[in-house]
Amino acid sequence: MSELFQEAVIISILAGTLRIMTPILFAAIGELVTQRAGIWNMGVEGTMIMGAFVSYVVATQSDSLPLAILSGILSGMVMGLIIGFMTSTLRVDHFITGLGLNLLVGGLTFFWFRIYVKGGHPPTFTGLENFSIPILASIPILGEVFFNQKPLTYIAILSVPVVSYFLYRTRWGLEIRCLGENPKAIDIKGLSVALRQYIAIIIGSGMTGLGGAFLMLGFSDRFQPDLTAGKGWLAIVAIIAGKWLPKGVFAAVLVFAFLESVAVHVQIIDADIPYQIFFALPYLASIILLILLRRKTNQPARLGVPYFR
């Protein structure tokens, strides 16, 4: 157990935190935009799996990682389009839509995967490389933790202020936030509620698809059906724990990622405590966070409520 506190291990845990954070942060920030527009999208997990699977197929077929990433984003957007159609146009219950889609995508990707590998060994690909930022990467400790990551990790972190600016300082952001609180205020200005909800969920699901692609291309060399392992659900919890604020969501995702990184390292070190307990930590933490923060929510007033004129 004491091995956990060696310098090299600590550095590795922290670096791992940022790596693990990346896909969850993409999904959480994307889902934040979606929820601010009033759509309680429960299909984050399914969207991530879809993004992961599509990027896997493209990566193994084309050998082009940029193309694989792009296809992950696009598949997320298509998922967003479906969810938008169900929730905004057809006004189906948001929870049922998301849950149904999760089940569908979980089964569908598994099915496609079986067809794709045709009973043989699944094809592999070479995943994303780390990128050392010159000079900065050579700073002791900090360099290893912060400046020797994959480029998408930096983009994920950058997405927090960017989305924050979008939501609070642009007219589109203001209108999207308004949808979550009182869509009628948009409607009586003669502006389309549905159009804005579609924009929000397509942006959000695109980011979630990107998260799925990173999960695929950044951690592994082949697809496996349960590779998201509840990360989409953690993204949703992070939004609630982060009180629907970009900064708060970021902080919550960091906590979850750190705990999972610790669990990974406990597993590697082979400590005398069963490592499975540590893998449960992010999920236990999410429950504890929800209990502690139950009162001070900042939940959009009309989140998950279909809009009728």
Add this chain to the structure above:
Amino acid sequence: MSGQALLETKMLTKHFPGVVANEGINFVLEEGEVHCLFGENGAGKSTLCSCLFGYYRPDGGSIEFKGEPVKFRSPRDSIRYGIGMVHQHFVLVDEFTVLENIIVGTNTEKWSLDLEASENQLKNICDEYGIDLKFNSLVRDLSVGEQQWVEILKSLYLKVEILILDEPTAVLTPEESNKLFKIMHKMGQNGISIIFISHKISEVMLADRVSVMSKGRLIDTVFPRETTPQELTNLMIGREVKLRVIEENDNEYDRSYPILSINNLKYKNKYGKFALNDISLNLYSGEILGLAGVSGNGQKELFESLSGNLNPDSGTISYEGKEIQGRSSRVFMDLGIGLIPDDRYREGLVSDFDISENIILGWQRLNDYTKGFFLNRNNIKRLAEDLIKKFNIMTPSSTVPVSHLSGGNAQKVILARELNHSNKILLANQPTRGLDLGVIEYVYNQIKLKRDEGFAVLLASEELEDLINLCDRIAIISDGEIKGIVEAKSTSIQDIGLLMAGQSETSA
């Protein structure tokens, strides 16, 4: 007023499933006038306004703007013609600041927001009309009166030529209403034409012209100065009615021992604001105690405390000397306390249940209504049919869901249930809101009857005239505080209005 027709409807018709909301309306709004739409609930005033604003599309007839036929497909079209509307139920975002509420959805050319420029523009408008608002406060922290200003500013910010206000004074204190009318006439001088909806005859007389509506039709458009309140009311009802006059109230009762005594009741809501701030009241058997005030000033919390639905933070509620605050609502019901909540459909009824089920709602455990483990359908049906007759509820049978009833009949179902099951105290929060004159009178008569039987009645209302007619004493509530208690016999609307406004700092 130039006499020039600005906005005009010709034979405008709008149907809803089963209802003719507007039929053959010929309405003319002239430039710079303050025009009142006067009529009872359900007369079609709001529907007409929604058609003029493009929120509803008319089924027939046409709308003309400055003599040109126009089609409003959505509010975006009407906004382009410079028409703004303040809805009866405000369309505001509680969690946004005043500024954000006003600018959202307005500037569609630019990507980024220029908050400073918008704020300066708004400051000029506020200075012009003498409106005092902090642009950075959250709307949920504002009083209802201030929220009304935000709604009006939303339209002024868009530089409207026509402003439609749907029952703008329903939520205002008399003083705030006066200010609103002054500003409305100022807008008129600035070339903004105004349509406002009202069913209060005193406000109608302040308009330049009045269009009287009844049952979906526009009866006539008249000048208030050439008519009388009596004539206007006759026009609205379609027959001769007596305007309610102050009746001599000779009710006498014993004030030595209150049946319900409320002492220093305090309750902080989830935003940390005192919804009830040190409220003390005594309620005596055989009296009607009025509670005057604009709703949202603590009435709801007070009624919930008195019926066991809310546990106050401190203070006591004593029933015949015994403290009962914070006990379950069942304790309150068993003591013979009946409650008519202000939100009929959300709190008073289960809309999808039928009349007989709603009649026993909350009392289903009584022996009369059960047969062992099961409901005694026969008894319940007999009771329901009995009460339907007694309370004159218009329905084909007792198995009709209450969602199919009109507002008045739904309210009678609540009244029937509460009066049938309580025997000491009746708590009535806005029992006549949104009802027709006939039903209002019926509700008041039932309340008077119960008072004569020895009930203690607490009656909250925004209609000050009604309170003065009906009550023995009137308590004035504002900002969660009792601002004064007056004898109904020796008070006036002006006195009560002053108490409502005088001591509250937040009134705009």
